[in-house]
Amino acid sequence: MDSELVALADNHTWTLTHLPPGKFPTDCKRVYKIKRCADGFVELYKARLVAKGFTQIEGLDYHETFSSTAKMITIRCLLAVATSQHYVIHQLDVHNAFLHGDLHEEIYMSPPPGLRQQRENLVCCLHKSLYGLKQASRQWFPSLLKPSLLLVLSNQKLIILLHPQRWQVFYSIINLC
Numbered sequence: 001m002d003s004e005l006v007a008l009a010d011n012h013t014w015t016l017t018h019l020p021p022g023k024f025p026t027d028c029k030r031v032y033k034i035k036r037c038a039d040g041f042v043e044l045y046k047a048r049l050v051a052k053g054f055t056q057i058e059g060l061d062y063h064e065t066f067s068s069t070a071k072m073i074t075i076r077c078l079l080a081v082a083t084s085q086h087y088v089i090h091q092l093d094v095h096n097a098f099l100h101g102d103l104h105e106e107i108y109m110s111p112p113p114g115l116r117q118q119r120e121n122l123v124c125c126l127h128k129s130l131y132g133l134k135q136a137s138r139q140w141f142p143s144l145l146k147p148s149l150l151l152v153l154s155n156q157k158l159i160i161l162l163h164p165q166r167w168q169v170f171y172s173i174i175n176l177c
Contacts, residue, residue, distance in 0.1 A: 002052060002114075004048060004049055004116070005114065005115065008050070013128040014127060016111070016125075017110055017123065018121065018122060018123070025108040026052055026107060027109070027110050028052060030047060030112070032045070034046075050131045058134075061107055062105055062134045065137075096134075097140055098137065098139075098140050099131075100129075100131050101128060101131055101136065101138075101141075102128060102139060107126045108126070109124040109126055110124070111124055
């Protein structure tokens with residue numbers, strides 16, 4: 001859990017502040033999971049700090065929750081086309097994906113257990129989305145749509161989206177006509 005709190009601090013997920021009058025903090029909890037390999041051996045012990053999003057109030061703490069997702073039939077079709085054309089397929093995993101989304105609402109959260117505070121009666125004012133928030137997936141999705149560099153190679157049938165601040169590269173194979 002310490003590494004999770006360090007990742008949250010490095011990402012500037014929140015700042016400690018006093019709770020403004022009329023605001024109510026959302027609670028949080030720790031979630032632990034054991035990730036196993038196909039043969040059943042323990043691969044990884046995962047710890048995640050999760051906001052209790054069910055306490056959020058629509059219109060006050062969040063406005064929209066819809067986020068675009070790909071349908072499995074679309075993914076299967078793209079894989080079939082890529083395989084039939086002998087394209088190279090790359091898969092990626094964005095670590096702490098939801099923590100990259102910027103929040104537009106003012107959300108306050110009770111400090112997580114184990115967080116060292118200089119003063120008492122402080123709450124976390126969230127700047128980035130957190131797992132468990134109603135709008136977490138919606139806030140993360142726009143970070144994929146704002147690349148700093150978009151390179152299209154028409155004869156290579158490849159689009160590369162590069163985010164230099166995060167040192168991540170996203171590949172997408174398409175048929176450019």
